[in-house]
Amino acid sequence: MPKPPAPSLTIDDRLVIAAALDRILYDDPDRFQPEDARTVRRLIPHSRSSWLRLGFRAERQGPSMKGEAAGIGDVRMEGDKSVVEGNLGESTVWRCGQYKISNHGGDLEIWQVMSDEFAQEPKGARLEFDAGGRPERLTFFQPRDIELRIPFTSFAVGVRLGGWQPWKWAGDGTPAAGSA
Template sequence: MDHAPSASLSIDDRLVVAATLDRIFYDDPDHFRREDALTVRRLIPHTRSSWLRLGFRAISQGPSVKGEAAGVGDVRMEGDKRVVEGNVGESTVWRCGQYKITNHDGDLEVWQVMSDEFAQDPKGARLEFGPTGEPERLTFFQPRDIELRIPFTSFAVGVRLGGWNYWKQAAPSAG
């Protein structure tokens, strides 16, 4: 869920951020330029985030009907699916080109616009900075799904735990 930004970000800044992220992600498979990471961090306003961030998605399926149709055979009609989503403790999200970016806790979290933690194939990355503010590495979102079935019922509870795996590191400083 996107929150309205508290400060403004010009269209020119948004274009620079989108082009810079494209370079970070796609130019070199093993490294990204430190200057690019610092540019994105400088342009995306820092926002406070709570110590706990949780997102949820609940899916419920309506009743299904099955029977027999003349000339067709067995027929099954599924009930309507209802999806409810929400989150707690989210930071301000900035839209820049095909990306949604959050600057919180010293790191930048980047998602493709049509993707999030709950997507079938989530496309998220995190630019991580060290204690001195220097860019260190880029990680990608790798979910871990757990499904708990309730015995003797048709109910299941799914839990998606987020994890970040290494992708590439900042290029060595020139000098």
């Protein structure tokens, strides 16, 4: 049986979503309007995500050369760096203005277009909703980087663990009882 086509967003929907996200992210440092969060959640189609989502990035430095140049002295030339990125278990991502958004049901994951989990300074946020569908809070992506060096070699393996830290609350800016 053929897979049904993915739902689409009109340009008007995308503009409404981008404007609501601008207000959520930038209007107030401590809170956001629940109606904006409900609007974004209503307009972004829900997509299934797998129970395990992994992203990876591998960097490899090419060979380097060193020598002497007449009149300059010691010279070192680094080889080209190659980068391979990928992911597993990602859900559908929607582009609206400067944002990429995924609707996982219980939360909306929001990234600036030129940013992701592997960026030097990642710019991601998550709008979280309670079981009744009421907006609760906004969290921001705070990575923890670990580097494992392989003894007696020049190899290192970097691991970035994602974590979400509280940022803003819906409505009056105070967490609900039992939240935090």
